[in-house]
Amino acid sequence: MPEILRLQSVSRRFGGLQALRDISLTVNKGEVIGLIGPNGAGKTTLVNVVTGVTPATGGAVVFDGEDITKVKTYRSARLGLSRTFQIVQPFAEFSALDNVAAAALFSKPGESLKAAREEARRHLAFVGLEAQAAQEAATLTLAMRKRLELAKALAMRPKLLFLDEVNAGLNSAEVERATALIHQLAADGITIVMIEHLMKVVLNVCSRIVVLHNGRLIADGQPRDVMTNPAVIEAYLGQQYAQRAGVHG
Amino acid sequence: MSRSNLILLALIACIAALPMFGGAYALRLGTIACMYAILALSWNVVGGLAGYPSFATAAFFGLGAYIGGVLLARGMPLAAAVPIAGIGSFLVAALLGAALLRLRGHYFAIASLSLIEVFREVVNNATDLTGGGMGLNIPLSASAGVMADATFFFYAMWSLLLVTAVMVMAVSLSKLGFGLSCIRQNETAANMVGLNTTLYKSIAFGLSACFVGSAGGIYAAWVHYIDPSDVFDILYSVKPIVMALIGGLGSPLGVTVGAFVYLGLEEVVWRNYIQIHSGVLGIIIVLLLLFLPHGLMSVGSWRWRRGMKNA
Numbered sequence: 281m282p283e284i285l286r287l288q289s290v291s292r293r294f295g296g297l298q299a300l301r302d303i304s305l306t307v308n309k310g311e312v313i314g315l316i317g318p319n320g321a322g323k324t325t326l327v328n329v330v331t332g333v334t335p336a337t338g339g340a341v342v343f344d345g346e347d348i349t350k351v352k353t354y355r356s357a358r359l360g361l362s363r364t365f366q367i368v369q370p371f372a373e374f375s376a377l378d379n380v381a382a383a384a385l386f387s388k389p390g391e392s393l394k395a396a397r398e399e400a401r402r403h404l405a406f407v408g409l410e411a412q413a414a415q416e417a418a419t420l421t422l423a424m425r426k427r428l429e430l431a432k433a434l435a436m437r438p439k440l441l442f443l444d445e446v447n448a449g450l451n452s453a454e455v456e457r458a459t460a461l462i463h464q465l466a467a468d469g470i471t472i473v474m475i476e477h478l479m480k481v482v483l484n485v486c487s488r489i490v491v492l493h494n495g496r497l498i499a500d501g502q503p504r505d506v507m508t509n510p511a512v513i514e515a516y517l518g519q520q521y522a523q524r525a526g527v528h529g
Numbered sequence: 530m531s532r533s534n535l536i537l538l539a540l541i542a543c544i545a546a547l548p549m550f551g552g553a554y555a556l557r558l559g560t561i562a563c564m565y566a567i568l569a570l571s572w573n574v575v576g577g578l579a580g581y582p583s584f585a586t587a588a589f590f591g592l593g594a595y596i597g598g599v600l601l602a603r604g605m606p607l608a609a610a611v612p613i614a615g616i617g618s619f620l621v622a623a624l625l626g627a628a629l630l631r632l633r634g635h636y637f638a639i640a641s642l643s644l645i646e647v648f649r650e651v652v653n654n655a656t657d658l659t660g661g662g663m664g665l666n667i668p669l670s671a672s673a674g675v676m677a678d679a680t681f682f683f684y685a686m687w688s689l690l691l692v693t694a695v696m697v698m699a700v701s702l703s704k705l706g707f708g709l710s711c712i713r714q715n716e717t718a719a720n721m722v723g724l725n726t727t728l729y730k731s732i733a734f735g736l737s738a739c740f741v742g743s744a745g746g747i748y749a750a751w752v753h754y755i756d757p758s759d760v761f762d763i764l765y766s767v768k769p770i771v772m773a774l775i776g777g778l779g780s781p782l783g784v785t786v787g788a789f790v791y792l793g794l795e796e797v798v799w800r801n802y803i804q805i806h807s808g809v810l811g812i813i814i815v816l817l818l819l820f821l822p823h824g825l826m827s828v829g830s831w832r833w834r835r836g837m838k839n840a
Binding site for chain 1: 704707710711714715717718720721722723724726
């Protein structure tokens with residue numbers, strides 16, 4: 281499979297805090313990758329570094345053959361790099377439709393507002409929000425706003441989609457619905473990197489898992505191998521538990 | 530085109546009839562009313578649409594007044610000096626905006642405020658060109674009498690108001706206005722959907738300075754004498770904000786009505802309470818904002834909502 285994203289020894293430092301150390305990672309076209317790790321491991325920072333929100337302080341990011349290490353957020357968005365936010369970021373006063381229309385409008389130069397709204401309607405229908413099209417984004421439920429984020433990301437026709445905890449705060453029925461949507465996107469051939477705490481979802485959807493811990497990449501591989509990797513168990517459960525469980529021996 | 534925009538155009542058209550009814554005093558007030566409306570509408574582009582509370586209006590008013598004034602003093606006709614003042618202000622604002630608009634909220638407000646001081650000091654020190662603190666005399670154009678002059682400058686300011694209003698409406702209906710609205714609501718998300726926020730904000734800042742600068746140019750020709758403390762008066766920055774708040778942020782009609790209401794209040798209060806007029810005006814503004822936080826434009830929808838509840 282051809283690669284779409286390559287990180288070469290990427291580092292990010294916030295003052296005295298080394299949030300990411302020497303991360304090297306290749307994402308291939310069509311993959312669905314689960315990015316996991318304990319809180320504060322650097323998962324969201326990694327997404328921020330790739331999307332240019334907080335550029336890398338070391339290393340290089342190559343997207344679709346182009347070095348985007350220092351590229352501004354809006355430019356990498358136009359290149360086909362799209363994301364959802366862990367804390368949803370709607371345009372609160374806009375209708376759901378205009379939220380998605382904004383994404384369709386600005387990600388493609390020369391797009392008209394009218395055409396963008398037409399397209400937005402399709403994406404709203406895809407995530408099941410067509411009935412809420414005219415509703416103000418601030419008044420939607422959390423589950424709906426998460427799906428709105430997804431519709432916004434899709435309206436940008438992404439080549440690579442980062443999903444930052446799309447299931448956090450959802451009930452099990454809502455999680456099932458979101459998971460079905462992700463399956464469908466993967467079937468449509470969109471490469472997905474998802475940050476996710478619900479292992480059930482990760483194991484259900486992802487073909488490969490990458491684990492971060494304290495800003496380092498500690499595991500990368502098939503879900504089955506990663507889940508039995510001693511370093512991963514230690515990162516999540518602590519050294520004592522890992523020893524008692526006998527995985528070290 | 531929305532109903533409120535049509536009402537605004539009709540309102541501006543009605544004002545054009547003023548010279549048929551009023552004397553020199555009414556024309557003077559009418560000219561100031563148009564000028565205030567230009568300042569308020571312009572502020573609305575960057576303050577109301579993009580949500581950046583700019584205090585730079587006075588800076589660009591003064592800049593335009595001096596560009597216009599210097600050119601007029603060297604014999605350039607008004608019809609050329611005013612557009613040059615506008616274009617000059619646009620360029621300066623767009624360039625400065627690219628740097629200043631990286632700041633947000635209060636930080637941006639203070640930075641934009643400092644522009645007034647910077648420009649004033651520049652003008653103060655460029656004595657050869659501007660006359661410095663002595664001020665700048667602008668020669669009278671061949672005058673046909675007091676009333677003819679008053680009528681001429683009234684129509685000059687009125688035409689500029691019309692152009693400004695059309696510009697603001699065009700912006701609010703365009704992709705630019707949509708993008709500025711995105712920036713106001715959530716700049717992080719705006720960047721994320723591929724919006725070049727720096728470019729959009731710079732254009733907005735430039736547009737908001739362009740017509741203010743032109744108004745400054747007309748003002749300089751109108752009053753024949755400008756000095757730095759007159760045209761770089763911080764009140765030119767504060768008043769448009771108050772007008773926009775009185776009328777209702779974001780709506781061109783609301784902002785224009787706010788400008789007229791503000792001028793009316795200012796004039797009435799000044800005439801009746803000459804000793805304490807600023808105090809009385811201040812109290813009225815505070816009361817207005819306290820009881821009408823969304824401005825005069827919200828009165829209609831508020832009554833309508835109450836009507837719905839009762840039905």
